[in-house]
Amino acid sequence: MNPHAPIIQMKNIEKHFGSVIALAGVSLEVFPGECHCLLGDNGAGKSTFIKTMSGVHKPTKGEILFEGKPLHFDRPRDAINAGIATVYQDLAMIPLMSVSRNFFMGNEPLRKVGPLKFFDHEHANSVTMEEMRRMGINLRGPDQAVGTLSGGERQTVAIARAVHFGAKVLILDEPTSALGVRQTANVLSTIDKVRKQGIAVVFITHNVRHAMAVADRFTVLNRGKTLGTAQRGQITPEELQDLMAGGQELVELEGSLGGTV
Amino acid sequence: MSHAHTQLPDDERIKSRSRLREALIRPELGGIVGTIVVFALFAVFAFDSGMFKSQGIMNWSQVSAQFMIIAVGACLLMIAGEFDLSVGSMIGFSGMMIAMFSVTLGWPVWLAILVTFVLALAIGALNGFIVVRTGLPSFIVTLASLFILRGFTIYFPQTIERKTIIGGVSEVAQGDWLAAVFGGKILTGLFTWLGNAGLIATFDRGLRKGQPVVDGVPMLIVWALVLVVIGHIVLTRTRFGNWIFASGGDAQAARYAGVPVNRVKISMFMFTAFCATVFATCQVMEFGSAGADRGLLKEFEAIIAVVIGGALLTGGYGSVIGAALGALIFGVVQQGLFFAGVESSLFRVFLGVILLCAVILNTYVRRLITGER
Known part of the structure; x- marks a missing residue:
């Protein structure tokens, strides 16, 4: 699956907002043509991380390598010009x-x-x-x-737009979280089409089933840190779910809910 | 990703729409219907009053043109997602500056006009800068400008000349090239010919016997038409127009797509100030004086014209042609009631009814177009 060098490497990214440490050393690499799923619960730092990747935030520490060369983004426009496109959940389109x-x-x-x-x-x-x-x-x-248009169609238009304008890395911020079953399936199949064109997809979600459907690799974020990256087939949905929630507590909760979460 | 499935089956949930319906469903529909209704009403009730003779037409055209000039600015600014409540004060301020520079300080009129335009654009830019920098609603920021500018408009002539009206502009503007661009008339030859041919009314006694009563098209009307055409083309046919829609539709989404939202908004504040100053300059050249109370409440009249024209108060949607029709309705109703011999206080009643009907129709049309619930 990964015959080439990574298109983008994020090395030990730290981001501090005043006294709040939103990211405490997150590393990630994405290869062309792979769908890399970034999982994490609310507040895990997913949004901050992708905003750093797309030029909205500047990292406090750490290095971004794009096609092997270090990159510094001053504005989102710089990231777009470099070929990093981001589709935000509800800010993709103007109705x-x-x-x-x-x-x-x-x-x-x-x-x-x-x-x-x-x-x-x-x-x-x-x-x-x-x-x-x-x-x-x-x-x-x-x-x-x-x-x-429906919510799923809007996401699809936004993805098509990013691809049309030459995105090499496509960041999708929770594209399926507000969608119905059928629309989610459409968006996931769009992601699959895009990946097959050789574009690197970073897919952010907190829904393990959506992640399992398309991702080649999974990286789990928790409390501003990477909990590790796993290949498809090396990890079960249950393990991912536990990692996201930070382990023990959810196991107890799940027990009381009869394993439905 | 092939072209194989270019022919998709039609979605059974999308109703097909007739051509007529497609043509009618546009943002200007409220303005178009309003214009037809207003003209029809006055054609029935005031046709013999002289409203549709050359002098009458010139009368309501001039009033409508005034509204159009400020409505174009207010329209583009509103579509960009902002308001300017200081338009009326800006009219008073700009007019006063031109009069004070040219009469009190004795500058050449062209210089007075140019300096005033620069000053007005700077104030517009400042309004815009404060709005985008602080993130405060433009409603509040320009409400402050409304008071500040009006205050200065009264203060300067009061302290320097001990009066609130500065006259004598006509005298110093004689032969000034730039003054003629705002106060002159065009097509005078055509109107003389029409008068001689007996097609329009001429004076039948006095010094100007034989000359047409309406002897040309005032530059005010030319400015209004030029601004409407330019405004419409910029909004619908240029990249910047797309940015105006995007900035007002959703500023954050536009920013993420690389639209320079702040630059767009600031330049629209400057354009509104420009339009207000065009209005003021034409008015000062016509009256030959500037008064500290000029332009009072004009900001609301501009906003009303824009809203009748189909623009959405919260931004992102609207039409310059619609705003121009709104201004036309405004002018025709205001002057037409006078021609029809209706008590002038009923103007407000009439206007309120038109505003309400147009907005209800516009909202319905907009929901059809944009799928709002």
Whole structure:
């Protein structure tokens, strides 16, 4: 599965907010074409970690190597330009705007008319329709508002957008946490398609079943630290669940709930 | 990832829509319907009053053009997710600055106008900077500017000239090239020809006997039309327009996508200040004076026009054409009631009813388009 060198390496990342240590030395490497699942309970530091990866936060300590070279991001734009795209759970799309305007938000295609530059709606519309068809989304038209799409479709549009604009690393922040069963399945199959194109996917979730469905490797975060990385097939869902929750307590809780968690 | 399944079966849950319905379902629908209703009403009740003769048309066109100029600025700013309550005070302030620079300080009028524009843009930028830096609602920040600017507009002429109206601008503006850009008229030849041909009313006695009553299109109207066209093109046909929608729709999502939200918002505050100053300059050139109470309540009139035009108060959605129609409705109703001989206090009643109906219709249309619940 990992014939190449890692595309991105996070080495001993620490992030302090004032006196709060959000990340206390997290390391992670992701290879092209793998889906690396980052698991952790609420407050484990998942969000802080991916924000560091996507240029929103600067690490207090530690090193980021992208394609083997050290990288420093000052703004999210730097990370996007380098090929690291992030799809946030509920901030992926703007519901009031059309699918095509959303798709090209921040990357508007331009058409020159004399000295003036205009938004090339024709190009934007045809590309959007084509990309949506590939992802299996039926649009009434490219000017249909994103607000009329379901949550799963919005995530899919955001993923298609990131891939279209040349993402090499795609970070998905809990893309399935607010979705129904069918929509979750759609998003997971989209992740699978993206991975097969050779893009490295970092999939953040706290749902072990979703993780098991697509991930090649799993890294568990707890209280700002890495609890280790496991290959697919080397770990059971139960073990992952225990690691996320920090072990013993959940076992007791689970016992009292009849093993349903 | 192949092109194999480009033909997807139609989703049975998406109802097909007729062409007519597609054409009607647009943000400007409220403004279009309102305009038709208003013109129809006045055509029935005030047709013989002179409202649709050259002088009458010029009368309501000029009032509507004033509203349009400030509505374009307010519209783009509102779509970008912010308000400017200091528009009215900015009109008073800019007008007063032009009069004081040119009359009191004796600067050439073109210099007075240019310096005033620079000053206004700087104040707009400051409004925007404070809003994006502090994260406070623009409602509060520009409410402060409303008082501060109005205060200075009264203070400067009071302390320096001991009066609140500065006159004599017409005299110093004679022959000034930039003053003519705001106070002049175009197409005067066409109107003289129309008058001679008997197509429009002419004076039948006095010094100007034989000349048309309406002798040209004031630059005020030209400015309004130019600003509407530019505003519409920028919003719908440029990259910056997409950024305006994105900044107002969801600033954080836009930032994550690489849109320079702060820059967009600050430049929209500057544009609003620019529009207010265009309004003020045209007004000062027309009246030949500046008064400390000019522009009072204009911010609300601009916002009303924008909302009639289909914009969403919380940002991210709207139309410059709609705002222009809102301004037209506003101007036609205000002047039309006068022509129809209706008690002028009923203007507010009429306006309130139109505002309410337009907003209800707009909300319905917007839900159809955006899928809001």
